[in-house]
Amino acid sequence: MATHKTVLITGATRGIGKGLALAFADAGWIVYGTGRCAAKDAHAWADAQKIILKELSVTDSAGMAALMQEIKEKHGLLDCLINNAGVASNTPASALSSEEISRIIDTNFRAVFECSQSYYKMQRKAGGCIINVASVLGMVGTSLASVYSGTKGAVIAMTKSLAIEWANSGFRVNAICPGFIDTDMTDMIKKREAIMKKLFEVIPLKRLGRPEDIAAPALMLASDAASYITGQTIVVDGGLTAM
Ligand SMILES: NC(=O)c1ccc[n+]([C@@H]2O[C@H](COP(=O)([O-])OP(=O)(O)OC[C@H]3O[C@@H](n4cnc5c(N)ncnc54)[C@H](OP(=O)(O)O)[C@@H]3O)[C@@H](O)[C@H]2O)c1
Known part of the structure; x- marks a missing residue:
């Protein structure tokens, strides 16, 4: 299916971002992705799907703005920006x-704001769609994640404010909150059997999420079928926060 629509996914070299990139490419989107380690020859999977990976940090706001401009000049429009890049501790x-x-803070919050701002300034007349990858840890607390949780809660709040402020320019801004997803970010947890056992006791669906579990709502939010959805947060956590 060819949509000829364009999406820019930050942090697309692995994990959830890679899952998003593959799913959007599969759905016919023209996919651009970024990462600090996006050296072209290291990503045969991206080349195979015609996904264009650029070596660029989200904290380089001028570089991110230039990349968006490049996409717009080449394809006419950047249809969707997915602010996915993130770091934990x-x-x-x-x-x-x-x-x-x-x-x-600079990666998980400031860069999400600055990339969104650049996108809006570039395309305020044509509209756009922003999807922020936040976290359930922006909604509930846990130990060893204080600043990380703070940035994700801030992204959820910012999503709502930008959705309201930019609605008249045809921008929709939504967030997805993953629970515990099987990526490099959860390596520390996966190595510890006792923690995994506890986790499965509190996740009703009894498994970690997969990157493709996040791709499904992202594709929905990016589609024209979601033209009346803005300022919302979709939680994808196997029921963890329903308890
Ligand atoms: N995994 C989970 O359980 C989980 C749960 C809730 C929310 N999330 C959120 O989901 C998003 C993706 O997480 P993940 O699990 O896929 O993590 P991951 O496996 O650690 O991958 C992180 C991605 O972000 C990129 N990245 C990090 N810093 C960057 C920077 N300064 N500039 C550009 N790219 C950068 C990395 O690419 P490079 O290394 O190439 O730079 C990589 O592609 C994050 O925002 C995370 O907070 C994850």
Whole structure:
């Protein structure tokens, strides 16, 4: 199915972003992705699906704005921006260094805002669609995730505010909150049998999520069928926060 629509997915080199990139490519979208380690030859899977990966940090706001402009000039429109890139930390709150705090806030919150802002400024006359990948840890608390949780809660709140502020320009802004998904980010948890056992006791669907579980609602939110959905958060967590 060819849509000829364009999507830019930040943090698409692995994990949820890779799952999103493959699903959008499969649905006929023209897919651009970014990552700090997006060296072309390292990503045969992307080349095979004609996914264009660019080596670029989301914290490089000028570089991100230039990439969006490049996509617009080449294809006429950037139909959707997915702010997915994120970093976590397993450091106790009392031990977080100011460098680590800045790294988490700059990647998970500041860059989401600045990429959204650049997209809006570039396309305020034509409209757009923004999907922010937040987290259930922006809704409920846990230990060892204080600043990470704070950034994700802030992204959920920002999603609602931008949805309202930019609605008149034809922008829709929504968020997806994954629960525990099987990616590199959950490696620390997966290695610890006791924690995994506890997790399966509180996840009603009794498994970790997969990147493709996040791709399904993202494709829905990016589609024209979702033209009346904005400012919303879709939780994809196997029922974890329903308890
Ligand atoms: N896995 C989970 O259980 C879970 C749960 C809730 C929410 N999330 C959220 O889902 C998103 C994706 O997580 P994931 O599980 O796929 O993590 P992951 O496997 O660790 O992958 C993170 C992705 O983000 C990219 N990235 C990190 N910093 C970046 C930067 N400064 N600039 C550009 N790209 C950057 C990485 O690419 P490079 O290394 O190439 O830079 C990679 O592609 C994150 O926002 C995360 O907070 C994950």
